[in-house]
Amino acid sequence: MNALEVVNVRKTYKDKVAGKPVEALKGVSFTISAGSIFGLLGPNGAGKTTLIASITTLEEPTSGEIRVFGESVLDQPLKTKMNVGVVHQEVINTGFFSVSEILDFQSGYYGIYKNKERCDYLMQKLSLYEHRDKKVKQLSGGMKRRLMIAKALVHSPKLLLLDEPTAGVDVGLRESLWKFVFELKNEGVSILLTTHYLEEAEQMCEQVAIINKGELLYNGTPKNMIADYSQKKMILTMKDGNVHQFTESQKLGVSDVLAKHHVDINQIQDIKIEEGRLEDAFSKMVAL
Ligand SMILES: Nc1ncnc2c1ncn2[C@@H]1O[C@H](COP(=O)(O)OP(=O)(O)OP(=O)(O)O)[C@@H](O)[C@H]1O
Ligand SMILES: [Mg+2]
Incomplete structure (x- = not known):
């Protein structure tokens, strides 16, 4: 079973930049098999975030199809929402609530009303437990990013999308974060991540896709890519x-x-x- 199928996805942003529409994705296809860690790599502006936004239906592809566990994300938006957890690249500062309150609300948003055990577990795993009563505006940048990861996992998604999860996270915590990602994989969670730290991708990912200017340049194991290029x-x-x-x-x-x-x-x-x-x-x- 594939966790994700991206089939010939094109995305053209109509709002004009520099006088013409932007072709952010020019027909990208790849699949992620269930239970694996997949790295989507590419320079700034390659189209990575656009693709992630298309998986979560935040953006609609101009053409092509995206399926999560066999179902079209646009046909089954609710199922997609329940199956997918996403950590966006941009950190959102919702200032007034505490870490544990935010995880509570997020659980409620997914219709899960007694989720303390899961939330406590996630806070422990992401080194947030001792900060659980702090309001978001009192958190450091790295803590905010970890909170976003906890938020993405409250409903135990089967597919986790991580857009630059380690940007701004210090070396020690980065290591524990990757350990946690491996644990999730061992529990059967499928993971798509983007990162500009290619050493991390080499260690973490069973498969990588390289995109540049909206085009897929490579899709395979890091080992084969190293051998070929x-x-x-x-x-x-x-x-x-x-x-x-x-x-x-x-x-x-x-x-x-x-x-x-x-x-x-x-x-x-x-x-x-x-x-x-x-x-x-x-x-x-x-x-x-
Ligand atoms: N809402 C939008 N409207 C118009 N153009 C956009 C929009 N969002 C992204 N783009 C353009 O689409 C292209 C791909 O952007 P995207 O954010 O997907 O890249 P990325 O691979 O995530 O880059 P980064 O590594 O910098 O995060 C860029 O040229 C960008 O300027
Ligand atoms: Mg991006």
């Missing part, structure tokens, strides 16, 4: 003190590279290999 660096220190550096396709093994450059293996003192990273592959692809 990045290079590894091999630094050889020879017994005579010379140092050679070779930058080669990720697909070539050590012996291939040595043979290619006619290096006598007996003359090598030391080899250091720097594997290609998703970030290199991404930069190369987006610059194409």
Whole structure:
């Protein structure tokens, strides 16, 4: 079963920017299988937030279709709402209520009136419990973002959309946040996330899609993307003190590279290999 199917989605914003309509999505298709973590990656303005807004029916695609657990989001908006949790990129400052009140209201919005256990659990997991009586305006930026994540999860959605969940979250909390995301995945939640931290995407995501200027450039595993688009660096220190550096396709093994450059293996003192990273592959692809 697919958690999400995005089928040839186009979105043209009619309100004109720079005198002409903006084609934010130019026919994007991909699927997310249930229970996996999927990274939607792309530079600023690529169309990531537009796609997320289209999944939650906040925006309507100009053409194409989006299905959540097999059902068209536009045909079944209520089901979509119950199945999907979303953390928007922009932090919203609703100032006057406390953390625990906000989670209460959010539960009520989904028709769940006795949700204390779930809310307490989420506050614990997201390091918000000790801040539960603080009003939103008293929270730091990172706390606000964690509150938004808790809010998105009060109704135990099966598909979670995270638009830049770690922007502005400090290193320690970022790690605990990812741990929590893994826990959700292990409970069977499907996750779509966007991030500009490609190292995180490399570690977290089973599948990634790269979009740029509204077009899908790649859809596959980070491992394959690295193999297809990045290079590894091999630094050889020879017994005579010379140092050679070779930058080669990720697909070539050590012996291939040595043979290619006619290096006598007996003359090598030391080899250091720097594997290609998703970030290199991404930069190369987006610059194409
Ligand atoms: N409401 C809107 N009206 C007109 N144009 C819009 C609107 N929202 C987004 N756009 C345009 O659509 C394109 C895609 O924007 P989007 O916010 O989806 O990008 P993004 O990939 O989320 O970028 P970022 O990484 O900066 O968050 C951009 O050119 C943007 O200016
Ligand atoms: Mg965005």
